[in-house]
Amino acid sequence: MNYLNEVEQKVAESLLQIKAIKLQPKSPFTWASGWKSPIYCDNRVALSHPSIRTYIRQKLSQLIQEEFGSVDMISGVATAGIPQGVLVAQDLGLPFSYVRSNAKDHGRQNMIEGEVISGQRVVVIEDLVSTGKSSLIAVKALREAGCNVVGLVSIFTYGFDEARKNFEEAKCTFHSLCNYDALVRVAASNSYIMESDIELLEKWRQDPANWSPEV
Secondary structure, eight states: OOOOOHHHHHHHHHHHHTTSEEEOTTSOEEOTTSOEESEEEOGGGGGGOHHHHHHHHHHHHHHHHHHHOSOSEEEEETTTHHHHHHHHHHHHTOOEEEEOSSOOSSTTOOSEESOOOTTOEEEEEEEEESSSHHHHHHHHHHHHTTOEEEEEEEEEEOOOHHHHHHHHHTTOOEEEEEEHHHHHHHHHHTTSSOGGGHHHHHHHHHOGGGOOSOO
16 A cells, blocks of 8 residues: 655645535535535635635645656646635745636736736646646647746645546646545545445546446
C-alpha cells in the first residue's frame, strides 16, 4: 500500500470533516451527466472555513513553487477555480486572471478576464478535476492568447484514466493536493465508510459511466 503524504492526509480529512466531500456508496448521488456517483465534491465549502482555506492556499502555493519554479501569472478556471486562484496569486504576489467556459456574448466578448501578456509563464488553478475537459479548455484559451501554460494544479482529482489521457494529449503537466485513492483510505480509517465499501468505491472509479451501487 502506497504511503499517504501529509498533505493528502490533511486535505482529505478536512474536506470530509466539513462535508465538502460526501461518500455514499450505497445511496449514490446523480450528477448532471446522469452518472450515478458514490461521491459528491464541492470544495467551495472550504472557503467558509478560514483555517482550512488557509492550509489549501499555502499548499497550492508551495506545490506551484516546488513543481514549476518562477511563474508570471496565476489563472483560475471559472467558477470554482477563481477564489482559490485569487488567494494563491495574492500569496505569491502575482497577477491573476480567470478563464470563462465560453466567451461573453457582449462587450469585448472576452473568454479570459484580466491582463494577459504573450510569453507569460502561467499556472492554472482548478478546484476539482474529473475528466479534465473543462480545465483544458482554459489551458487552450490561455495558450491561444500567447501564454506559456506550464501546468495546472487542483485541490482534488478523481484520478480517472480519461483525465490522465486528456492531460497527456494536451501536453499539460497536472498535480493535485489530494486524490480519490487517498480520500477513500482516509475515509475508511476514520469510519466515514466501512472497509466493505472500498471495493464498491474502486469499481466506480474504474467505470463511472456504467457503475451501479449493487455489488
